[in-house]
Amino acid sequence: MNRVMIAGVGMTRFGKHMDATIRGLVGEALAEALSDAGASNEQVDSIFFGNAAAGLLTGQEMIPGQVALRDSGLMGKPIINVENACASASSAAHLAWLSVASGQSEVALAIGAEKMTNRDKSVPFKALISAMDLEQIKAETGSDDPLEAGSAPGRSGFMDIYAGKARKYMKEAGATQEDFARVAAKAHKFGSMNPKAQFQTPLSVEDILGSRAIIDPLTLAMCSPIGDGAAVLVFTSEDFATKHGCDAVTAETITLVSGLPGGPNCNTRASDKAYNAAGISPEDIDVVELHDAASPAELMYVEELGLCGKGEGIRMIREGEMELGGRVPVNTSGGLVAKGHPVGATGCAQIVELVDQLRGRCGARQVDGAKVALAQNGGGWIEDDTAVTTLSILTR
């Protein structure tokens, strides 16, 4: 397998863009990424388009990538639409990485895009619940309406899952609601330093605890919002990056596993596999983006990814180890909670942040001397585990 570089990145600001189209969002992120890499349309060999739910959100159930790219100048190239729920974009990145690693492409694009904002708020919630097994929900509840059966009005069914995990973690590890608010405060602080984030106002622990209750122990400011956006990664061969003088980073691995209900959890298995593939230890990692669809997940995930020992996530947040200057800054982009979570775009956006961290382009939120970065992106839910998890390790 050949060495794979990421030579350019681009993304829209994440947020509620009611009248935006997927085509418009992708166009903006694509132009930024190609310009960043100094690559032309002609040089692109293949395109992997991550999108989770356009069928339910906009009606464009099939060929969303070709429709989004029809005026881009990229038609004619191989375009493959990839779906893996909230890990759709990182699954596209996995394939773009593989395409360059195998020598099939010199330049491969991973695109992630989602348009979730809708005048009818039940539309995005209904789409999100379809990242669970609907037959099972129907069998258990007898209801034909998965939204009604799998959740409650005004929230995604995933918040029920995250709340359940959070309550278990409180009981087992001694976490408090304040700890989760500390995580959210860190996210919103980083969001305030990121011009691409959906939320750019710092919030205190008290603000977060005082925001609307969603489901115990989650408050609104601990939950990732509905949003729209696109993010694009330009993967290239080492040769291409050198020849064109790109400011590139190395994608050591983009590893993908599916959930194993009843077995070790997705994060443990995916990270073990990725560390192995990259020859990297958790202690080597300088900066992390992880899938904080709700803030409590961050504490559990730093443990599952081996960034600290079991039960030590609480200490990590209390002692500032995940802040700038701490042992391993986490979600410097603002994470899903503050940067936003247009589901099919998230996996690429996490990598955009890490590439910029490794290139020293992150301004006020820059992690000094970052050389090794890790992204964890999860999608869907089956039985007692995430349906799919990707782990990306980047180095400079």
Added chain:
Amino acid sequence: MNRVMIAGVGMTRFGKHMDATIRGLVGEALAEALSDAGASNEQVDSIFFGNAAAGLLTGQEMIPGQVALRDSGLMGKPIINVENACASASSAAHLAWLSVASGQSEVALAIGAEKMTNRDKSVPFKALISAMDLEQIKAETGSDDPLEAGSAPGRSGFMDIYAGKARKYMKEAGATQEDFARVAAKAHKFGSMNPKAQFQTPLSVEDILGSRAIIDPLTLAMCSPIGDGAAVLVFTSEDFATKHGCDAVTAETITLVSGLPGGPNCNTRASDKAYNAAGISPEDIDVVELHDAASPAELMYVEELGLCGKGEGIRMIREGEMELGGRVPVNTSGGLVAKGHPVGATGCAQIVELVDQLRGRCGARQVDGAKVALAQNGGGWIEDDTAVTTLSILTR
């Protein structure tokens, strides 16, 4: 790139299985394919799941593959959902092929599955129209209902496209409605020899001309039906196939391109690229499966694929050159018109037929001494071209 084998295939009978589930259909095809390859679940390294429209057809918009496979014993492995309209399954096959070719997998599965039959017939038609650019349809018609805007009640919008192409071909090349009926009669005859086909009753040219008019010049028996089904391919390294004594064929290439509106058509560009990659000439090909979503397409496609000269498709069908014993038998499975066309399963099912032809397992419809096979699978529509086309070349 390593040599890639297809060591096992499996498929359900295609047809209207009102109460079947995607999980049940996939389970049946998967068991057949793994048993055919003599491969165990444990030996599978990665899985590419092709499905076009479960979101609109069953509601399962996200992670259809993981949901279908949750009880299969394959959870934990990498699973990626792939969508490319009617070419979804062959796009999954392209990725499974690449995964083995690059050495990333020793055994990779391509799965195609679709459940289209619905008590409300507008549901599958509405899903099919989403393989076109819905924003364009809305801009042109002002209608929010793509089904109403893009088609007519009781047929898919694609039949309007195929009928338009057919009328143009009649004018330019001198084809008659009888020629299209001859193609359909060949399809239904082959369908009668294929126990996995949706339609197994031979129909005469007169039967076909006398069937219900859909849109001039298409009659019902010239159009691929709504249907359900699944098909599975087991891709392996040459080493694996040899070591396990598999009755395998070589997948020389599975090439994928997207449409280039205004440029040379998808079939010409995809087949040029595939012939080149495989080092094969059109004259070398012994048996073909092609995307006859409506019968007239077959005549145009044999020309576009270089299997005969321009305008010679008509002679090919009139002189029996696409029959058993003819120069190059086409759609011995019955094709989409008779075997059926559960859209997200079709691309893998075409390859199932060709693998069995190369292994001499096709009984009454066997092409004597077949050594080189070609499959062409198209998906979606943008402006004046198919949105995506795959070309597979297999040898024995």
